[in-house]
Amino acid sequence: MKPVSLIQFLIEERRAGHINAELSLLIEVVARACKRIAVAVNKGALGGVLGNAGTDNVQGEAQKKLDVISNEILLEANAWGGHLAACASEEMEDPQPIPDMYPKGQHLLLFDPLDGSSNIDVNVSVGTIFSVLRCPDDVAEAKAEHFLQPGITQLAAGYVVYGPSTVLVLTFGHGTHEFTLDREVGSFVLSRRDIRIPEATAEFAINMSNQRHWEAPMQRYIGELLAGKDGPRGKDFNMRWVASMVADVHRILTRGGVFYYPLDAKITAKGGTGKLRLMYEANPMAFIVEQAGGAATTGREPIMGVQPTSLHQRVPVFLGSKQEIEQATHYHLQADGAQG
Ligand SMILES: O=P(O)(O)OC[C@H]1O[C@](O)(COP(=O)(O)O)[C@@H](O)[C@@H]1O
Numbered sequence: 001m002k003p004v005s006l007i008q009f010l011i012e013e014r015r016a017g018h019i020n021a022e023l024s025l026l027i028e029v030v031a032r033a034c035k036r037i038a039v040a041v042n043k044g045a046l047g048g049v050l051g052n053a054g055t056d057n058v059q060g061e062a063q064k065k066l067d068v069i070s071n072e073i074l075l076e077a078n079a080w081g082g083h084l085a086a087c088a089s090e091e092m093e094d095p096q097p098i099p100d101m102y103p104k105g106q107h108l109l110l111f112d113p114l115d116g117s118s119n120i121d122v123n124v125s126v127g128t129i130f131s132v133l134r135c136p137d138d139v140a141e142a143k144a145e146h147f148l149q150p151g152i153t154q155l156a157a158g159y160v161v162y163g164p165s166t167v168l169v170l171t172f173g174h175g176t177h178e179f180t181l182d183r184e185v186g187s188f189v190l191s192r193r194d195i196r197i198p199e200a201t202a203e204f205a206i207n208m209s210n211q212r213h214w215e216a217p218m219q220r221y222i223g224e225l226l227a228g229k230d231g232p233r234g235k236d237f238n239m240r241w242v243a244s245m246v247a248d249v250h251r252i253l254t255r256g257g258v259f260y261y262p263l264d265a266k267i268t269a270k271g272g273t274g275k276l277r278l279m280y281e282a283n284p285m286a287f288i289v290e291q292a293g294g295a296a297t298t299g300r301e302p303i304m305g306v307q308p309t310s311l312h313q314r315v316p317v318f319l320g321s322k323q324e325i326e327q328a329t330h331y332h333l334q335a336d337g338a339q340g
């Protein structure tokens, strides 16, 4: 079979009426920016890109040099094309409108420029996550409030994993597709069309060090997985935790599995609502996973049904193989019912 490039795929999607020319350009621009990020990540110590930037982001987290570099690459690439009204990022408190000197478009782009920051310095996979929304009509200057749309309204979502190979995964709501970067040619080439996540799995991903802080239904669910063949589930489960959501989700899209970042007492004690960010981590990943036949909830409701109230809002994240996500969500709702 002849290789299908990302550009060719985007043309096909336009012909099928799944996207318009502006969204196609937006994806091309994001993919090009991610190729530049891949080069920076790949240079590592030789490019002087490792280590801390010496600044904190809006969430009070120490920024790595690559967090800042990746954010700048994405902003610069997207400023001029006429395909966007504004960008919002994990690394910026407020959205950045397209400068007045450039034409404005109809789309809003949200991104986590570098996901898995703690893995940068140890040469483990990191990534970029993005989500695309439509800017409401008649908005002269897009502000945070215009981004506050539930995940169900996303027009596109994707991520790029910078691992042994650089891989882009994309959805427009018509299946989830994977492209691998051909470094010699410099283009993304379709490597899997219409990815499917198996409904059942025997592999889970969670940061077990938080176990004692979890809510009772989470303790119960993971306890049953750990009990394996001897417990109520009657089968053994394996565990993986990369600590880069992109890499953990990519494994799930490759061989099935589930990923959990539940609420815990450490988070709630600080008034928090989760660890992962709704608008540029949870929503795009939920869209990608659901389009591949998986499920994505907060443990209580579908992630993409959550009405955002702020740009950097955090939510618990349960996603992956359907049967497990349904079971874990059922335990939470059952516990809520018993309490209420
Ligand atoms: O430090 P922990 O608890 O293992 O958390 C890891 C999680 O945090 C994240 O790194 C958060 O993303 P950022 O690196 O973009 O802040 C996820 O990718 C990952 O799943």
Ligand SMILES: [Mg+2]
Binding pocket: 112, 114, 115, 116, 245, 281
């Ligand atoms: Mg992240």
Ligand SMILES: [Mg+2]
Binding pocket: 067, 090, 112, 113, 114, 115, 116, 117
């Ligand atoms: Mg990040």
